[in-house]
Amino acid sequence: MKEETLDYEDFKSDLSSKYMGRSVYYFDSIDSTNTKAKKLASKGAKEGTVIISEEQTAGRGRLGRSWISPKHKGLWMSIILRPNIEPINAVKITQIVAAAIHKSINCLGIKSLIKWPNDIVLNDKKLCGILTEMNAELNTINYVVIGIGINVNLNEDEIPKDIRAIATSLKIESKDTVDRKALLCSILANFEIFYDEFLKNFNMETALKICRENSAILGKEIQVIKKDSCLCAKAIDITNDGRLLVEYKDGSKEYLISEEVSVRGLMGYI
Missing domain, CATH: 2.30.30.100 (SH3 type barrels.)
Known part of the structure; x- marks a missing residue:
């Protein structure tokens, strides 16, 4: 049986976003989608370009942590952005991404929560991590790269033993295989809506409402x-x-x- 893949040709007909994910670099295997995204961004890749790979051999999280990214089991991708905002405001984009991912996951009937600033959790375990990196000068952003790693269809034995107590996947928690293409298209569409709202008048109201109402830590x-x-x-x-x-x-x-x-x-x- 042929493995489901995430090549642009496989999902473009289901993509409703105007520019997020309309330019895609697809890899069967890569060291890190963020590393590749930064190289492409420095060469002029346009806003909304997505780098996606079936596996990462050197995936990274915040503060230099590693990220396990087995083949055909998750969404391992990076998005190139070129927002016309002050560099100090780039950190806000992480919350916008988190809100978009949360909304897409909840549309599957799965109740996730957001752990500030950059994790999506399910049943007190990490499901998704977001890594935001920026190249900027004093008052100008050259580009922002958003790395997203979502454990979609990993089985329990595919999560390393040393992190099984704190990591999970959508398949483990829902007891069912999740359509990665549908989830990808949903995330790109939701993110584009929230991101455009932010760029238009620096309004994060919709995204922040989601982050607050679905926080894993507020009040704790x-x-x-x-x-x-x-x-x-x-x-x-x-x-x-x-x-x-x-x-x-x-x-x-x-x-x-x-x-x-x-x-x-x-x-x-x-």
């Missing part, structure tokens, strides 16, 4: 992990500019920026 006690410290705090809110407001045990509050910290539950991942 969490660990705030920085380079030289780990403190307990309560997650209070996600601000209009995508920062996480936390309150520490001594009553002091802080607005966290995603590039600076990791967030964990008191007893583990959530």
Whole structure:
């Protein structure tokens, strides 16, 4: 039986987005879609270009972590963006992507949650990670690359033993195989809507509403992990500019920026 693939010819007729995913670089295997995307972006690849691979041999997550990406089992892709915004505002795009992925997954009848700033979780386990990278000058963004890794049809034995307690897939949780092409098209369409809304007037209202209402951590006690410290705090809110407001045990509050910290539950991942 031939494996289902994610070549552009396989899904273009189902794609409703205007420019997201209308230019596609497809690979059977690649080291990292983000690495390839940055090379293509530096050579002028247009906004909405998608780099997608059936597997990654050196997939990456935030803070240099590795990402397991077995062949034909997930969505391993990167999107090239060229937003006309201040570089400081690029971090907001991660929340927009998270909202789009959450909406698409929930359209499958699967109730996921968003763990600020860049993870989608299911039953307290990580399902998806988002890696945002940027090339910019002082006041100008040259390009942004959004890396997305979603565990779609991995079986439990295909998730490394050392992370099985904190990682899962849509197939494991739903007990059913998920159509990767349909999910891909849905994510690209939802992201384009939220992203265009943001670019038009810097309005993230729709995406932030989804992130707040479906947060895995708001109202909970969490660990705030920085380079030289780990403190307990309560997650209070996600601000209009995508920062996480936390309150520490001594009553002091802080607005966290995603590039600076990791967030964990008191007893583990959530």
